Amino acid sequence: MTSVAERAQEIVSNYKGKEGVLIHVLQDIQGEFGYLPEEAVRVVSEELGISLAEIYGVASFYSRFYFVPRGKTIVRVCRGTACHVRGSGRVLGKLEEGLGLKSGETSPDLKFTLETVNCVGCCALAPVVVVNEKPQTVLNPDKVIATLKRSGNGGQD
Numbered sequence: 617m618t619s620v621a622e623r624a625q626e627i628v629s630n631y632k633g634k635e636g637v638l639i640h641v642l643q644d645i646q647g648e649f650g651y652l653p654e655e656a657v658r659v660v661s662e663e664l665g666i667s668l669a670e671i672y673g674v675a676s677f678y679s680r681f682y683f684v685p686r687g688k689t690i691v692r693v694c695r696g697t698a699c700h701v702r703g704s705g706r707v708l709g710k711l712e713e714g715l716g717l718k719s720g721e722t723s724p725d726l727k728f729t730l731e732t733v734n735c736v737g738c739c740a741l742a743p744v745v746v747v748n749e750k751p752q753t754v755l756n757p758d759k760v761i762a763t764l765k766r767s768g769n770g771g772q773d
């Protein structure tokens with residue numbers, strides 16, 4: 617089995633000799649692991665000759681990079697105005713209760729991450745929950761929770 621460091625080394629080697637590749641390398645690493653494991657970031661630092669501080673500084677600038685493991689299913693509750701007016705607070709409460717997570721948390725088995733998000737641009741569907749990038753209207757939060765728990769992948773099966 618390939619270790620995190622070995623896999624990170626393979627990814628960096630795809631970019632060897634090219635300039636300005638840090639973001640691409642980090643994107644590939646996150647694509648591989650779902651986040652940026654410290655072990656992989658160390659490899660990037662050594663291989664590209666960029667300090668850890670600089671790498672973390674760059675990665676922190678972009679909200680799309682994560683430094684801790686995330687769930688296989690990412691559940692985002694829209695908290696934009698239209699969704700708020702149509703009960704997203706109640707939806708969030710139900711999901712927190714149903715999944716046993718607070719917003720921003722990931723389940724210990726790495727099945728779910730629960731987050732909130734600002735308007736995702738489909739206010740006509742409010743209140744909206746985005747499951748692994750797919751927005752859906754939430755008429756019945758209990759049904760959404762049941763589907764999530766049953767499939768473990770947001771009903772995308």
Ligand code: FES
Nearest residue numbers: 694696699735739
């Ligand atoms: S406010 Fe939720 S989609 Fe616009």
